[in-house]
Amino acid sequence: MLVYEAVIVTAVLCMLYFLHRKRCCRHPLFPDYPIIGMLPPVLCNLWRAHDLISDVLKQHGGTGEFTGPWFTIMNCLISSDPINVHHVMSKNFHNYVKGPVFRDIFQAFGDGIFTADSEAWKYNRDLFHSLFKNRSFEFFLEKTIQNKVQNSLLPMLDHMHQQRKVVDLQDVFGRFTFDNICSLVLGYDPNCLSVDIPEVAIEKAFNEAEESIFYRHTVPKCVWKLQKWLQIGQEKKMTEACKTLDQFIHACIASKRVELSNDNEMGEAHHVDLITALMREKQTHDDRFIRDAVFNLFVAGRDTITSALTWFFWLVATNPLVEAKILEEIKEKLETNEKTLGVLSVEKVKKLVYLHGAICETLRLFPPIPFERKLAIKADMLPSGHRVNPRTMILISLYAMGRLEETWGKDCLEFKPERWISEKGGIVYVPSYKFIAFNAGPRTCLGKDLSFIQMKMVAAAILYKYHVQVVEDYVATPSLSIVLLIKDGLKTTNWEPPQPGFIECAKEGQCFDVGVWFCVITMEHSLRHKLFFNLDFKIPKKPSCGDRTI
Numbered sequence: 001m002l003v004y005e006a007v008i009v010t011a012v013l014c015m016l017y018f019l020h021r022k023r024c025c026r027h028p029l030f031p032d033y034p035i036i037g038m039l040p041p042v043l044c045n046l047w048r049a050h051d052l053i054s055d056v057l058k059q060h061g062g063t064g065e066f067t068g069p070w071f072t073i074m075n076c077l078i079s080s081d082p083i084n085v086h087h088v089m090s091k092n093f094h095n096y097v098k099g100p101v102f103r104d105i106f107q108a109f110g111d112g113i114f115t116a117d118s119e120a121w122k123y124n125r126d127l128f129h130s131l132f133k134n135r136s137f138e139f140f141l142e143k144t145i146q147n148k149v150q151n152s153l154l155p156m157l158d159h160m161h162q163q164r165k166v167v168d169l170q171d172v173f174g175r176f177t178f179d180n181i182c183s184l185v186l187g188y189d190p191n192c193l194s195v196d197i198p199e200v201a202i203e204k205a206f207n208e209a210e211e212s213i214f215y216r217h218t219v220p221k222c223v224w225k226l227q228k229w230l231q232i233g234q235e236k237k238m239t240e241a242c243k244t245l246d247q248f249i250h251a252c253i254a255s256k257r258v259e260l261s262n263d264n265e266m267g268e269a270h271h272v273d274l275i276t277a278l279m280r281e282k283q284t285h286d287d288r289f290i291r292d293a294v295f296n297l298f299v300a301g302r303d304t305i306t307s308a309l310t311w312f313f314w315l316v317a318t319n320p321l322v323e324a325k326i327l328e329e330i331k332e333k334l335e336t337n338e339k340t341l342g343v344l345s346v347e348k349v350k351k352l353v354y355l356h357g358a359i360c361e362t363l364r365l366f367p368p369i370p371f372e373r374k375l376a377i378k379a380d381m382l383p384s385g386h387r388v389n390p391r392t393m394i395l396i397s398l399y400a401m402g403r404l405e406e407t408w409g410k411d412c413l414e415f416k417p418e419r420w421i422s423e424k425g426g427i428v429y430v431p432s433y434k435f436i437a438f439n440a441g442p443r444t445c446l447g448k449d450l451s452f453i454q455m456k457m458v459a460a461a462i463l464y465k466y467h468v469q470v471v472e473d474y475v476a477t478p479s480l481s482i483v484l485l486i487k488d489g490l491k492t493t494n495w496e497p498p499q500p501g502f503i504e505c506a507k508e509g510q511c512f513d514v515g516v517w518f519c520v521i522t523m524e525h526s527l528r529h530k531l532f533f534n535l536d537f538k539i540p541k542k543p544s545c546g547d548r549t550i
């Protein structure tokens, strides 16, 4: 009898809870099922989760609610509406913080800039800002990247080309950016990028820590907490990865302290890596503070650039006319006819406006950080009319924002660097609450300028030397991780130098988009504006403009 009553009471309580959820969730994005909430449609479309969310947000006017399984803290308000984004990120900035749940999930970041709020965040931000803007750091950055491209990246690709090997460009860029960020932050190069493709323990540990952080987003808190306590599964990997990373970073800090104390004065000019600058800035920074700063900078500068470069090369390889235009710009603006370009200086990459537009276009379509997460402190009303209760989690889909017809037009799904080029030939300014790849408001990315420098140096050096092709029947699918990488990497093959005809085609011709790509080539350069031979050709399956089969 008692069991019978207990079942009835439980059923009634469940029904009340279900109704309560329904009443609270006024703008559901998906059907809300008992117990499992809105998970089923997401789980069934996991392989295209970002596109699913973009589509659903579009159907619901840009903002709506997601409720997770019962008694979990997965409920959130998701938005891709620029007015809401401006409100959350800038106008009412102080009401929206990272919060304790974020810090719990991103525990490996310690008290660094990414997880910090209020005064701690402000302190970190001012500190990093002064470090990045330092002239000697800019110079150090330029030399470090030039050296890495010249002495590791290009030789590695040469080797792969000679061996006729399939190259996973994503892996190559992952190694490249890891070496770079280690050099920039610690003044130490672990040489992950070399022809024998070594397995470097610290790089592996970073990957595992990031996978575990993503895992914590996908399961209820009690599950990963229990796993952590029992030291099993992904949580065991997380503990081991953090141990490896901490040992490495602390060893670097200790040796740097010895190195600096051996110097006659702390101000020796040759130390310009960020850890030295941090120690110099304030000698009272303890090891814990420096460890957290180093970890946060590693994450900031590694996967974001890897993601952006990988998607950029995939988009360029599948849009040969864009590739041709980039090469044309390099030849025209830098007045070079040399077969090899070498690695450009900061001053020279700044001249490459079309390349800049192509990178912006990549970041619009594939923002390396696809979601931004905030927690409301007090109740608020979004400009779209959605109510925000205290402790509501807000997710901003950067991915969906890059595909909004209202912002980018009907051709928003096309890769068109031209949309970034103004009539005067400069870069079109788009406010950050619309072009949000680098975040918006007071927490805008501090590494934006140095990211462009790095990406443009790499892109120009590779494209000028090679005509990158992706392997046949390759499909690029976004990975499910905190950074938007390509699932299974970017497999490229048949690395050929760009053939003369390829560049000529761009130089003599004009490329434009009329729904289908046409390439209009003039017979004589001098006749460019008078006589067009309208020779249309389809993009060949394997991009190769050099053979001019029309």
Ligand code: HEM
Pocket: 113, 114, 125, 128, 297, 300, 301, 302, 304, 305, 308, 363, 367, 368, 369, 372, 373, 436, 437, 438, 439, 442, 443, 444, 445, 446, 447, 448, 450, 451
């Ligand atoms: C393509 C490259 C990059 C992209 C798309 C990018 C994007 C972003 C985004 C979306 C945020 C906000 C993250 C959050 O608050 O959760 C951010 C913050 C930040 N980024 Fe970047 N980032 C890039 C490269 C870099 C690099 C190379 C560095 C420096 C080494 C850097 C340093 C930072 C820092 C310090 C913050 C924290 C700012 C704050 O909270 O005040 N980023 N970045």
